Amino acid sequence: MGKKIKDPGIGNSSAQLAKRMINNNGSFNVIHINKSRRFSEAYNYLVNISWWRFFTLAFLSYVIANIGFALIYLFIGVGQITTSTGHVLKDFFNAFFFSSQTFTTLGYGAMSPNGIESGIVSSIEAFVGLMFFAFTTGLLYGRFSKPRAAIRFSKHLVLRDFGENKAIMFRIENNRKSTMINPEVSVTLTLSKKNDKGEYANNFYSLKLERSNISYLPTTWTIVHEVDKGTPLFGLSENELIKQRGELIVMVSYYDESFNQVVHQMYSYLLNEIKLNYKFVKAYYYNDKGEMILDHKLFDCIESLKS
Secondary structure: OEEEEOOOOOOOEOOOOOOOOEOOOOOEOOOOOOOOOOOOHHHHHHHHOOHHHHHHHHHHHHHHHHHHHHHHHHHHOHHHOOOOOOOHHHHHHHHHHHHHHHHOOOOOOOOOOOOHHHHHHHHHHHHHHHHHHHHHHHHHHHHHHOOOOOEEEOOOEEEEEEOOEEEEEEEEEEOOOOOEEEEEEEEEEEEEEEOOOOOEEEEEEEEOOOOOEOOEEOOEEEEEEEEOOOOOOOOOOHHHHHOOOEEEEEEEEEEEOOOOEEEEEEEEEEHHHEEEOEEEOOOEEEOOOOOEEEOHHHOOOEEEOOO
C-alpha cells in the first residue's frame, strides 16, 4: 500500500526540471545562496569534509602560517635568528625552517632568536602553533568519534514479478564487518505532478514494505515494495512507471555497536533508474567448510529474467 502523507519536510513545490532531492552521499540536494558565514560553522565543516580535503587544508594552513612568520623574520632581520647568507631566497628558507621549528615547538638548536623583536615574534608563533595543533587534534578526534553509518546501497533499482504483482526492489549491506542491530527501513515516494494551475507540486506517499525491520544484518537485505492495489504506482505499465517524475527517498536506522548508539543514513532512487525484469545475484554462499562467504563484488550484480 502507499498511504499519502503530508510534506515530510522537503516542500510541496516542484518544477519541470527539478532534480533529485537526495544526493548519493545522503545529503539533500540544496544549494545555499546569500547565507551569512559564521566562524562557529568551521568545526562542522571540517569534521564533515572528506579526509583528503581535511589533510590538504591542514597542510596548506601550516605552510601559509610559516610563510607569514618567515616574512616577518625577514622584515625584522634574519640576522636575529641566524647569520645572513646575503641571498634573499636562502635567507627566506632559513627563516621558514626556523619558523617551522618554532611553530611545532621542535627546535633543533641550530637557529634561535637573538634579539627582542625575534624573541617576541617567536613567542607569539609558539603560542599560535600550540593552538593550531590543539585545534587539529580536536578535529581529528571529532572526525574519528563522530557516529557515521556505513550502509552500502545497491546501484540498481529493479522491477520484477512478485507473486501476482510486480515489486520494486533494492538492497543494502553493512560496509563494516560489525553487525547492524535492529535495522529499520522507511521509503517515501515523491511524485511531481502538474496541477490545474499548470504548476508542478510534490505528492508524498509512505510505501509499505514486505519487511521494514529485521533483528540483525550480517549479509545483505533486499528491500521489497509490492506494487499492489492502493499504491500510487498500481495499474501503470512498466514503461509508464519509469516515465513518472518520481523519487524513492530511503532512510535506514540501526544500532551501531561501534558507536553504541543509533545511526541513520539516507539515499534515493529515481523511478527512471529502474531496471525492468532483472533480479539481484545472490552475494553470499557457503564454502566447502560450511562457512558463509559474503562476496562484496557481487553486491551490485543483477541478471536479466528474460530468456
